[in-house]
Amino acid sequence: MSYVNAPVHDLLIRIKNAYMARKTNVDDITFSKFKVNVLDLLKRYNFIKNYEITEKNNKKSIKVTLKMVENPVNDIPEIKFYSKPSRPWYISYKDIHAVAGGKGI
Structure with missing residues (x-):
C-alpha cells in the first residue's frame, strides 16, 4: 500500500465514498491506534455499524462495517477538511465553536 500523507482524512x-457507492463495508484500512480511536467515536455516535481489526502476514488492518442508510446524500453529513497537508490551518482551541448546540462531534 502506498504512503498516505493524511491518514485520518483518508479514513x-x-x-x-463507500456510503455514497452503497457498499456494506470498507476493507484493508491500514491499522493505527489513532484510527481505532476515531472509529470508536464514529461507532459511538452511530455513523458506522462496527469495525474489526484483522491480521494478515503480520500486518494489522481494519475492516469497517457500514450501517444501512436510505439515502446516503441526505443521511451522511458532508465532510469538509479545513486543514490539509498542502494548506495547514491553525486555530486556537478557544475559537472552536460548539457544533449542533454542543451535541456534535
Missing part, C-alpha cells in the same frame, strides 16, 4: 473519505 473518513473512504468511509464517505
